[in-house]
Amino acid sequence: MQQEEIKDKISDNEALDNNDSNHQNDENCYNDSQEMNLDEDLDQNEKLKTELADTKDKYLRLFAEFDNFKKRSAKEKREYSLVVGQDIIKDLLPVLDDIKRANANYVKDNNAETFAQGAQLIFEKFTKVLQQKGLKEIESIGKDFDVEQQEAIAEIPAPNEEFKGKVLDEVEAGYTLNGTIIRYAKVVVGK
Numbered sequence: 001m002q003q004e005e006i007k008d009k010i011s012d013n014e015a016l017d018n019n020d021s022n023h024q025n026d027e028n029c030y031n032d033s034q035e036m037n038l039d040e041d042l043d044q045n046e047k048l049k050t051e052l053a054d055t056k057d058k059y060l061r062l063f064a065e066f067d068n069f070k071k072r073s074a075k076e077k078r079e080y081s082l083v084v085g086q087d088i089i090k091d092l093l094p095v096l097d098d099i100k101r102a103n104a105n106y107v108k109d110n111n112a113e114t115f116a117q118g119a120q121l122i123f124e125k126f127t128k129v130l131q132q133k134g135l136k137e138i139e140s141i142g143k144d145f146d147v148e149q150q151e152a153i154a155e156i157p158a159p160n161e162e163f164k165g166k167v168l169d170e171v172e173a174g175y176t177l178n179g180t181i182i183r184y185a186k187v188v189v190g191k
Contacts, residue, residue, distance in 0.1 A: 091129050098122045138174035140167045140185045149174060151184040158190030166190050 102118035105111075138149050145152060145167055153171055158164045167187045174185030 088133060091133070092126075095122060095126045095129060098125060134178035136176050138176060138181070138185050140170050140174065140187050143167055145187065145189045149181060149185060150187045152189045153186045154188045155191045156188055163190040 098118075099122055102115060102122060105118070106115040140150055143166065145165055150167065156168065158166070158168070166189070167185075168190045169188040170185055171188065172183075172186040174181065175183050
């Protein structure tokens with residue numbers, strides 16, 4: 001019996017050893033699997049970090065490019081307005097020259113009639129230059145009051161029913177530049 005017990009104990013020990021060995025194998029496999037997963041996670045983490053860095057770089061470049069575009073556009077707009085201003089001034093210089101000549105002639109001969117005729121010619125030339133640039137006067141007197149083009153600064157009794165709601169007088173002319181109102185006409189309206 002002792003021999004059988006010894007054999008049983010030996011077989012139990014062998015079974016335990018096999019079990020321990022299997023358990024260690026399982027543990028080793030698990031550890032190997034964990035290490036592989038950890039390596040994959042680290043690789044994926046590195047890839048994500050690289051993608052994030054690339055995306056940040058692209059974003060910063062795009063932002064810088066947009067900022068440069070805004071600055072360039074603002075500079076071009078300033079330069080364009082200067083060029084447009086120069087163009088208008090160049091066209092007005094002949095009018096200024098005419099005013100100087102008329103003033104010099106008036107100082108020389110004190111002839112008011114000649115000066116008035118010269119002033120009228122200069123006014124017509126000045127008006128023509130402004131019209132060529134797209135300026136147009138808004139006609140108001142005798143027309144129905146229009147809040148889109150006129151600003152009523154006073155109301156007076158209309159001389160008759162026909163003039164009620166119409167513009168009777170214009171204190172300050174209104175103007176459009178290329179179809180856009182740049183100044184509303186200041187008018188007196190009949191009530």
